[in-house]
Amino acid sequence: MATTLRPNQTANGTQVMLSGDSMTINMGPQHPSTHGVLRLILELEGETVVRCEPVIGYLHTGFEKTYEQKTYLQGVVLTDRMDYLAPLSNNLVYALATEKLLGIEVPERAKVIRVLLAELTRINNHLVWLGTQALDLGAMSAFLYCFREREVLLDLFEMMSGARLMTSFIRPGGLMADLPPGWTELADSFIRAFPEKVTEYESLLTKNDIFRERTIGVGVISRERAFELDLTGPSLRACGVDWDLRKLAPYSGYETYDFAVPMRDGGDVYDRYLVRIAEMRESNKIARQALDRLPDGPVMVDDRKIALPPRAELATSMEALIHHFKLVSEGFKPPVGEVYQCIESPKGEIGVYMVSDGTGKPYRCHVRAPSFINLQSLAPMAIGGLIADLVAIIGSLDPVLGEVDR
Amino acid sequence: MTAQTTATVVTDPFAASEAYATIHAAAIEAVGATFGDQLVETALFRGETTLVVRRERIVAILALLRDNPDLGFDRLSDLTAIDYLDLGRECRFNVVYHLMSRRTLARLRVRALVPEEELAIDSVVGLFPAANWPEREVYDLFGIHFAGHPDLKRILLPDDWDGHPLRKDYPIGAEEVQFSFNQDEIAEQYPHTLAAREERYFVAHPLNN
Numbered sequence: 001m002a003t004t005l006r007p008n009q010t011a012n013g014t015q016v017m018l019s020g021d022s023m024t025i026n027m028g029p030q031h032p033s034t035h036g037v038l039r040l041i042l043e044l045e046g047e048t049v050v051r052c053e054p055v056i057g058y059l060h061t062g063f064e065k066t067y068e069q070k071t072y073l074q075g076v077v078l079t080d081r082m083d084y085l086a087p088l089s090n091n092l093v094y095a096l097a098t099e100k101l102l103g104i105e106v107p108e109r110a111k112v113i114r115v116l117l118a119e120l121t122r123i124n125n126h127l128v129w130l131g132t133q134a135l136d137l138g139a140m141s142a143f144l145y146c147f148r149e150r151e152v153l154l155d156l157f158e159m160m161s162g163a164r165l166m167t168s169f170i171r172p173g174g175l176m177a178d179l180p181p182g183w184t185e186l187a188d189s190f191i192r193a194f195p196e197k198v199t200e201y202e203s204l205l206t207k208n209d210i211f212r213e214r215t216i217g218v219g220v221i222s223r224e225r226a227f228e229l230d231l232t233g234p235s236l237r238a239c240g241v242d243w244d245l246r247k248l249a250p251y252s253g254y255e256t257y258d259f260a261v262p263m264r265d266g267g268d269v270y271d272r273y274l275v276r277i278a279e280m281r282e283s284n285k286i287a288r289q290a291l292d293r294l295p296d297g298p299v300m301v302d303d304r305k306i307a308l309p310p311r312a313e314l315a316t317s318m319e320a321l322i323h324h325f326k327l328v329s330e331g332f333k334p335p336v337g338e339v340y341q342c343i344e345s346p347k348g349e350i351g352v353y354m355v356s357d358g359t360g361k362p363y364r365c366h367v368r369a370p371s372f373i374n375l376q377s378l379a380p381m382a383i384g385g386l387i388a389d390l391v392a393i394i395g396s397l398d399p400v401l402g403e404v405d406r
Numbered sequence: 407m408t409a410q411t412t413a414t415v416v417t418d419p420f421a422a423s424e425a426y427a428t429i430h431a432a433a434i435e436a437v438g439a440t441f442g443d444q445l446v447e448t449a450l451f452r453g454e455t456t457l458v459v460r461r462e463r464i465v466a467i468l469a470l471l472r473d474n475p476d477l478g479f480d481r482l483s484d485l486t487a488i489d490y491l492d493l494g495r496e497c498r499f500n501v502v503y504h505l506m507s508r509r510t511l512a513r514l515r516v517r518a519l520v521p522e523e524e525l526a527i528d529s530v531v532g533l534f535p536a537a538n539w540p541e542r543e544v545y546d547l548f549g550i551h552f553a554g555h556p557d558l559k560r561i562l563l564p565d566d567w568d569g570h571p572l573r574k575d576y577p578i579g580a581e582e583v584q585f586s587f588n589q590d591e592i593a594e595q596y597p598h599t600l601a602a603r604e605e606r607y608f609v610a611h612p613l614n615n
Binding site for chain 2 (some may be wrong): 202227228229230249352405
């Protein structure tokens with residue numbers, strides 16, 4: 001029986017022909033291309049998506065409630081577990097927010113190491129994104145190449161913090177410890193070799209006909225719509241917007257580094273790919289500058305009311321012992337107030353809104369998670385496209401469900 | 407909010423730049439001039455300005471801050487809420503809006519007072535479409551109703567969840583966690599048994615009917 005087709009204007013302006021004969025299907029939460037436990041309720045007409053409703057919360061662990069039960073220092077370990085692909089960025093924004101509450105600034109060496117680590121973790125994040133995005137589109141080998149380099153980064157993180165993923169290395173007041181011997185040499189060799197590796201990834205994908213077919217013109221979002229939905233990070237920069245908090249509201253001394261903000265105009269999956277590839281090169285440049293200027297000095301503030309005393313002093317100084325006991329049992333107590341601090345994480349603007357009531361634990365700690373806000377743009381990008389393209393679009397938004405659900 | 411206006415503000419590394427301070431002052435003046443009866447107090451801490459307002463005209467106040475050409479706070483970067491129960495404030499709940507101007511890059515915080523007796527405030531999704539999910543999150547975790555929201559339902563927790571966890575009187579660790587060794591014991595204590603879940607998700611679910 002022939003069905004009459006009627007045109008339908010979708011949210012992003014494209015026209016789809018609808019037969020009125022649609023099917024509702026469930027995608028996820030257990031689906032390899034949803035990058036975790038994202039569930040989508042899809043309404044399909046043939047292979048065209050006419051409705052897309054994300055259902056989230058499968059990884060909700062109540063981090064914001066847990067922050068209220070922990071001292072400021074204990075709270076650091078929770079930040080790793082939100083965006084587990086870029087733990088050091090999360091550590092950094094939490095530390096900066098706490099330091100803003102306290103009204104302190106960290107020593108210069110700690111600042112430079114923070115920038116260095118934030119950029120290495122950005123590369124780490126983008127490597128996982130690139131590998132999985134390519135894998136979703138059927139390019140197996142790019143994944144193996146990306147994880148080869150990521151292994152070196154994880155070795156670096158393990159050397160300095162003892163953990164490959166949950167680093168908790170950047171802390172309120174500075175860093176957990178100084179970099180261990182041999183770390184800078186390994187980092188140096190990584191940074192030296194990395195640009196060639198990016199060229200290698202690009203040789204697999206950038207001019208690959210299949211990859212271009214699957215990504216160019218797919219998942220387009222206009223600049224105005226991206227503004228409305230508050231899209232941030234590489235996905236916004238792929239819409240031709242010069243928006244990077246490292247330039248607009250510099251923190252940790254980013255204004256002193258020389259780097260470019262990669263941008264593209266198309267707003268499609270391919271442009272988001274190109275922006276992130278270019279960002280890896282820029283991050284590598286920043287990391288190189290940070291490593292070259294690494295000053296000597298302490299990596300923790302000198303204030304005994306905030307920083308734990310050195311281990312050796314505990315055996316000889318009564319005062320150090322008291323400080324240690326007070327800091328570990330009660331924690332430091334910032335003045336009453338509220339602050340919002342944001343940084344450019346690999347995924348966009350991550351912000352921490354922290355309210356202090358003058359005790360050793362935050363009264364309220366809210367995280368503006370970029371993955372959560374960016375995921376609102378998924379439906380407008382997907383509607384009107386094919387279901388096969390949806391897989392490419394999810395990958396291009398780079399959501400981490402730990403951060404979406406918190 | 408107790409404003410930390412001590413003598414140290416002058417040397418405060420976090421103090422707002424002159425340009426931002428001017429915009430903050432202009433915002434306070436604009437809101438005070440048009441909605442004088444709505445503006446309860448203002449606070450300055452570490453260079454961040456907070457406007458505390460009543461909830462009745464919240465949409466008009468945010469529209470004013472957005473559309474006034476001198477202010478141009480056209481981006482809602484974050485929306486959340488606080489429960490002031492433990493601090494004994496007069497008004498228990500506050501909904502917090504973090505605004506930003508894409509042109510001047512200035513930021514501004516607006517806190518709207520929501521009394522416990524009537525947990526509702528107007529939705530700002532019409533002004534800032536990005537507020538959609540954050541408002542659902544506040545509804546889910548605090549139980550504050552957003553009037554005029556296009557699709558107000560729980561977002562992070564299951565639809566049949568009891569209570570709102572981010573409220574200060576929501577207990578922590580009150581429920582024993584179900585593991586394999588105490589599976590049946592817990593299942594007997596609570597109505598959310600495996601059978602009930604199966605019924606809800608696999609038998610009675612609209613996708614299967």
